[in-house]
């Protein structure tokens with residue numbers, strides 16, 4: 103269990119990516135504080151976690167991430183029940199599809215408020231409770247961004263603007279707080295089979311090719327929360343690079359998967375582009391290789 107006894111807080115934890123990561127963290131021994139606006143969804147996730155029988159403490163509380171007093175109260179409750187936070191995942195997010203001249207201004211505002219202000223409020227509410235006293239076990243603040251940065255989709259002006267903007271926030275936080283033992287990183291997925299992407303069809307078994315399941319992202323969050331990432335700060339982690347690497351791992355001869363150094367050379371031969379994209383993330387490559395064997 104790589105997160106045994108750690109306290110991890112996750113926003114947007116009632117469904118989708120946040121739910122999957124919450125369950126994965128529980129399986130690795132973490133105690134959890136989970137929040138979103140929908141109580142029934144949080145209760146269902148807590149039930150799933152309690153039924154794992156792994157003996158972790160899972161606390162749930164609703165909050166609208168765009169309302170600072172609610173977020174402050176929720177994080178105070180988590181601290182009261184769990185103690186200091188080892189990791190916080192600012193994952194809650196919203197989207198709206200429409201051409202810029204048609205998007206209702208209040209929807210544009212809602213997306214910006216959820217995806218930028220919500221991350222800022224999450225940090226503000228978490229800051230007093232983050233465990234900052236151990237240089238060898240630093241606090242983690244992880245933001246779920248989107249691989250729309252630095253690209254563009256069309257008909258998603260509010261979402262794209264918000265996901266570009268939150269990269270600026272992440273970089274500021276990483277710079278400002280590195281001396282306080284807080285590491286700030288971002289995970290930027292492409293398309294994932296959740297309500298945000300597919301509405302009510304999420305999880306119907308008919309996701310288009312190339313769309314990931316929420317569980318496919320678990321390893322990236324677990325890695326950033328793990329001891330292996332105690333020196334990783336201010337990184338933008340694109341899971342799709344490593345998902346492509348997983349395909350190469352699947353087809354690689356056993357002797358090429360022995361360890362990261364051997365596999366790295368094999369990867370360089372197979373796909374120089376991919377190798378160049380991931381070579382600076384050595385310990386993440388190693389983590390993914392170990393968990394894919």
Ligand SMILES: NC(=O)c1ccc[n+]([C@@H]2O[C@H](COP(=O)([O-])OP(=O)(O)OC[C@H]3O[C@@H](n4cnc5c(N)ncnc54)[C@H](OP(=O)(O)O)[C@@H]3O)[C@@H](O)[C@H]2O)c1
Nearest residue numbers: 114116118119138139140166167194195293294296297298
């Ligand atoms: N799915 C994709 O293709 C994709 C790709 C790249 C990045 N992402 C990012 O992944 C993150 C998680 O999204 P998802 O795909 O898992 O979507 P999802 O299934 O719709 O989950 C979104 C979560 O955020 C919560 N949330 C939304 N607005 C909130 C608010 N105002 N206050 C509190 N909680 C709020 C939702 O709960 P309530 O509605 O109950 O509050 C829900 O738990 C988002 O930041 C999203 O931008 C998703």
